[in-house]
Amino acid sequence: MKKIILLFIFFTLSAQAQFGTSIFSKDPIVNLENFDKQRVYWGYFLGFSSFDFKTDYKVPGQDINVKGNSGFNVGLVGVLRLQEYIELRFEPGLYYASRTLTYPGFTNERDALREVKATYIDFPLILKFSSLRTGNVRPYLLGGVGTTLNLSSNSKSKDDNSEQKFRVKPWTQNYTLGFGIDLYFEYFKFSPSIRGVFGFNDELIRDDDPNSPWTGNIESLKTRAVLINFTFH
Numbered sequence: 001m002k003k004i005i006l007l008f009i010f011f012t013l014s015a016q017a018q019f020g021t022s023i024f025s026k027d028p029i030v031n032l033e034n035f036d037k038q039r040v041y042w043g044y045f046l047g048f049s050s051f052d053f054k055t056d057y058k059v060p061g062q063d064i065n066v067k068g069n070s071g072f073n074v075g076l077v078g079v080l081r082l083q084e085y086i087e088l089r090f091e092p093g094l095y096y097a098s099r100t101l102t103y104p105g106f107t108n109e110r111d112a113l114r115e116v117k118a119t120y121i122d123f124p125l126i127l128k129f130s131s132l133r134t135g136n137v138r139p140y141l142l143g144g145v146g147t148t149l150n151l152s153s154n155s156k157s158k159d160d161n162s163e164q165k166f167r168v169k170p171w172t173q174n175y176t177l178g179f180g181i182d183l184y185f186e187y188f189k190f191s192p193s194i195r196g197v198f199g200f201n202d203e204l205i206r207d208d209d210p211n212s213p214w215t216g217n218i219e220s221l222k223t224r225a226v227l228i229n230f231t232f233h
Helices: 002-019
Strands: 040-057 065-083 086-090 093-102 113-130 137-150 171-184 189-199 218-232
Touching (some): 040 093, 113 171, 137 189, 171 218
Antiparallel strands (some): 040 065, 040 218, 065 086, 065 093, 113 137, 137 171, 171 189
């Protein structure tokens, strides 16, 4: 997560250094003055992500260690301006993610480790609440809900963890909270943001054995993620 936040800071400062010499000056030239008056406009985003699991257990004991690895995301943005400070945004995206799960109580690595890779197609509806624009800068908050399809869920596999196959449900629902800043350049608007994604529902498909050491003690398994999106309009 620290790497993700450092990347956010690095890219934002790099954009300022490359394009925005006058953005934060005392009396900047106002770029794209009428851009936000459009009723509908489009864009795209690139970014980085770190996905994790929130795990609840039936009986307290040794926890499963979940390590989130850095991933990559890309998608499109459609914006409907509802009023001066509020936008409705549809941001379908493709997310590549992986997590490493380490189970306690095993002596060999084959049983103790599960590499859970995922390819997500996300369909979020986001409300963006912008502040008053000052020069070429406009901070904002955002929040919304979405549904996600995991193309790597293994949900149709007949094998389970006894054959090293970790399975989750293909469709999940989540909510998103975040913040960011709009930076207005001469020819485009750049909008970096940090977002947290929190799953609503249990995703785990249990092993066939109800006493499975991999899934038997898990009450629920829900996605959590930190996203860094760099949006261009």
